[in-house]
Amino acid sequence: MDLKLLTDGDLESMRRVPKVIVNPRARWVAKGGHRERNFMLHDARDATQAYRLFLRVSVTNGSVFSAGLARVWASDDVLILSRYNGPYHAHRNIIERTKVPFGCHRHIATQRYIVAGFDADGFAEPTSGYNSIEGAFECLCRDCGVASPDYHPLQHELEF
Template identity: 70%
Template sequence: MIRSINRTPEQSSVRFFLFVVAVDLIDLSRPRLSDLRHSRLQMDLELLTDDDLDAMRRAPKVIVNPRARWVRKGGHREKNFTLHDARDATQAYRLFVRISETNETVYSVGLARVWSPEATLVLVRYNGPYHPHRNIVERTKVPAGCHRHLATHRYIEAGLDADGYAEPVSHYNSVESAFDSLCRDFEIAPHAFNPFQPELEF
């Protein structure tokens, strides 16, 4: 025999409150898809050795969109070139240039490996002399001056920015020479265009 249980309104309200709290806790404990993707990417990156990272930097590359245009973002402008491995067009890279609108010493030229829009790894950056940099793992400081960042296994493994390590350099002193140096140093095919030529306005 089924008994009917009569509950007061107060008892019903308490049960409903506990049910809502329980559902909220279950939802909070469930990892978000974006978190899972980030965790998987982090685990995959941790498999990369310094030799793997250097091999990607040294792979011969070709720029496939030489007519890339400048885009303004906040206080700087940015241009992104798409590249692929000269031996395997399925291996994609991105070459980026960022320049401050107000300070010509604030610039960055970088090379990234691209697996998908959500999975990109900056392999190297050539930065201007606008700030000093502290290497967290090594506990060393790079004084203000032109310096380059390199992705390393130890920074990935430590959960830090992959390209968090930097070292001083002296073979460029402007964004133009930084661009040319990075292309020369990391096997990007010579280009017959001026990436810094002002674009015509119509």
């Protein structure tokens, strides 16, 4: 997949398309210094179009978290479309030469970052829409067309 061919419209379409969680009982697993939970999703209208929703939380600092949505292709190419980060650091937008102050912020993949050879989701903007991993998950689901599960998805206990 040549990601440089994707337009901002293509990226927004991937973010917005209605999606269904395939493995709603995905478990938290320990990974380094954080817990991680990965949900597999597919386009609600075309099950061949795959996505992954990931949740990460530091085991030592609850404000260090991230909820993200990635497009996954059969070729194993992965593109992070959006990421909702906690308030644990400021962020610098390299191309725009701007700084997002310390606080919760949302990363979005853009054509200009892909073409410039930076991380696709290198652009970020501040947000006040959440202040926890649960809130970030809810915002991501709402903003990115993910059907809300009919259970509470964010138990913080590690399940093995």
